[in-house]
Amino acid sequence: MYYTKEDIDNISFEVIEKIFKKKLTSLGLSIREPQLEMANEILEMVRGKKNCLVVEAGVGTGKSFGYLVPLLTLQNHDRFGFSIIISTGTISLQEQLIKDIKFLLEKLQLQKNVVLAKGKTHFLCLDRAAKNYSNKEISDWIDYSKYGDRAELETVVPDIDNIWGNINIQNCKFRNCEYFEQCGYISLRENMKKSKSIIVTNHDQLIANAKNIANHRHPIFTTDTEIIVVDEAHNLEEKSRNALTETWSKNKINEVLKIVDNFLRRSGDYEGTKKRKIKIENLTEKLFRMLESHCEREIRKNEKMGYETQRLSLPHLNETLLKELVKELKSYNISLQLSESSINDYENVIDSIEDLINFINSISSDDNKIFWIEITNSKRILINSVQKEMNKIIYKYFFSGEKVPVILTSATISQSGESVFDQYDYLISSLGIDSLKYNQLALSKPKLSPFNYKENALLYIPPNLPHPKDTDNFRKKALSEIISLVRLTEGRTMILFTSKNDMLYVYSEFKGLNLPWKVFIQNTGSSQESIKQEFIEDENSILLSTGTFWEGIDIPGPSLSNLIIFKLPFPVPDPILEYKKSVSEDGFLEVYLPEMLIKLRQGLGRLIRKETDKGIAAILDSRISEDQNKSYRTTVLSSLPFSQVTENFQEVSDFVKDCLKL
Structure with a gap:
């Protein structure tokens, strides 16, 4: 640490409280008690030299300012000279954080190097672009965006959605590229290494940086980092798995x-x-034909169960085939190493073929990894592997030894439980934080949303719907409920699905009903900003969505007065979850239920986004109705912020008339 306990003592909580209550309120901002609590907890964490602070901050608590104000205050102290890394799970939150940071720096009259560190595929590759576009066009693009950021280039690059895959950075050549000195991405990487910076990144890059440090390689970010904030910490385990997964396809092997x-x-x-x-x-070819046959069988089996998943188990593969493949690859590698070459990429090619040999060899010999197959949208088959004990890897990367303090925060990282430890138990065990000593870990009591859910929101659970696995009957009955709910609020509805097939079914049925309101369906691409804006601007419209709309999407106001969850978002069984289940005493209660609750809470959090918002939410899943008497009903409902819960449609109708005035 660059600072001592005496340094921190010189920054009293009163100094930070004054910024909130005097400076920020004078700018017309509402200051909430949870922000002050969070700021004080951060100060206490640093004073106590804790390794980790875990703090859930519900929707509307203003958690971003809750951690930014104390951290910027600490960073600005005369004797301190350190950088802060803030990591999130979504680009939209990264961009919002940059706005918040720049706003605070301006109002607090501070000068800092602020860096928005996105992944490389978000940036223009001059080498790839030069193959298809003129120097004049590329020059104009560079002038418009300092780093070649797609978000900035969207207004000046024609048909960017269709061409971006051909001109973004895929495999950077770094100094071997003739455009190295002009490259905006390389310039950004250099900026990410400047001291006394505030770097807003994503979980993938945060993990890649930690991996580099653990493997004694050059870090991605500045080495004077003294505090890391992991916002949207509920995604950290999954993002870690994704970032550390090794993947091979037939095309990649042939390449x-x-x-x-x-x-x-x-x-x-x-x-x-x-x-x-x-x-x-x-x-x-023989290996992948075997995998294709297996995938066809597994997909048919999953369809009968009503599952939609891209992750499939890896079948027991022919040992003789694998051994022969490894033997031939080793011989091929020996031939390569015996050939003398002075070409720059020679060592990288040797590394690539050795990685392939090790991967194929590990399929039949490595019990410490989980293997699975994925099928892409273009029907390509991928073989994947990742270490089983992800919690131990995350602990090693972020919490072991003399690591910098980490703040883990999100609106949805707690579960129901009697003690704070019980409430954070799933997160703590998943991220390996349970390996920390008692005096190294600070757990904050979850901060409830300050929004008036008691009067402004109601949760409806239909009591008599078929089980979701009874697909045809469930869809028909659920559609009937949707139509009734949509008519109550005259549109103004977003429906969240866990299955694209369910979404397409409802969309198809809607088209035949001639509803008086416009119906939008989620875009097929990754960017949903345009469809979100159309939904907001057409107040009486209906939006059908999956995936990214479950979290990180902010739609305040009357356009979203009716939020419908098509069914409880239990995760589809896959090899990773099945492994976690196998090492648990009760896989359903300890893995599948917590995973479902995280997603459910994120989804329901889309309804009330500001103090004046009002609305109804419906979960079209009778498994949590009173009559079903499921053991987890109480756990689910106690995890949600709704005070008013009903299974009576008339009460929903009355609420819409009395509260929403519709």
Whole structure:
């Protein structure tokens, strides 16, 4: 640490409280008690030299300012000179945080290097663009955006949605690229290494940086970082798995073989190595044909169960085939290493083929990894692996030894429980924080949303719907409920689905009903900003959505007065969850229920986004109705902020008339 306990003592909580109550209120901002509590807890964490602070801050508590104000105050102290990293799970929150930080710096009259550190695919690749566009066009783009950020280029690059995949950065050549000195992304990377910075990044890059440090490689970010904030911490485990997953496809394997072949063409025994390449390709083809057959069977089985998942179990593979493939790859690698080459990428090619050998070898020999298959939208098959004990890896990366303090925060990281430890138990165990000593960990009592849910919101649970696994009957009955609810609020509805097939079914049925309100359906691409804006501007419209609309989407005002959850978002069984279940005493209560509650709370959090918002929410899943008497009903309802819960449609109708005035 660059600062001592005496330094921190010189910054009293009163100094921070004054910023909130005097400076920010004079600017017309509402200051909430949870913000002050959070600020004080951060100060106490730093004073007590704790490794980690866990704090849930419900919707509307103003958690961003709750951690930004104390951290900027600490960072600005004369004797301190450190950087702060803030990591989030979504680009939209990254961009909002940049606005909040710049606002506070201006009002507090502070000068800091603020960096928005997105992933490389968000930036223009000059090398790839030069193959398709003129120097004049590219020059105009560079002038418009300092770093070549897609978000800034959208207004000046024609048809950006269709061409971005061909001109963004995929595999950066770094100094081997002729555009290295002009590259905006390289300039951004240099800016990310400046001291006394505030870096707003995503979980993927945060994990990549921690991995580099753990492996004694150059870090991505500045080395004077003294505090890390993980916002949307409920996503950290999943993002860690994604970032640390090794993936191979048939195309990727063949691409490695092709590159090796280009090197070996210069060798004296090329005909021999060419035959070996063909043999490896044939073995690879045989392997992937086996996987394709397995996938077809698994998909049919999942469809009967009503599951939609891209993650499928890896079948027991032919040991002889795997051993033969590894043997041929090793021989091919020896041929490569015996060939002398001065080309720059030579060592990288050797690394690639050795990575492939190790991966194929591990399929039958590594009990410490989870293996699974994924099918892409283009029907390509991917073989994936990741370490089983992700909690131990996360602990190693962020909490072991002399690591910098980490603040973990989100609106949805607690579960029901008698003690604060019980409430955070799922997060603590998933992230390996339970390995910390008692005096290293600070747990904050969850801060409830200050919004008036008691008077302004009502939750409806229909009591007599079929079980969701009875797909046809459930869809028909659920559609009937949706139509009744939509008519109550005259549109103004967002429906959240866990299944694209369910969403498409409802959309198709809506088209035949000739409803008087416009019906939007989620875009197929990653960006949902345009469809969200259309929904907001057409107040009586209806939006059908999955995926990204469950969290990180802010739609305040009357356009969203009716939020419908099509069914409880229990995760679809997959090899990763099944492993977590296998090491739990009760897989449903300890894994599947907590995972569902995180997503449910995120989804329901879309309804009330500001103090004046009012609305109804419906969960079209009778498994939590009173008559069903499921053991988890109380757990689910006690985790939600709704005071008014009903299974009577007439009460919903009365609430809409009396409270929403519709």
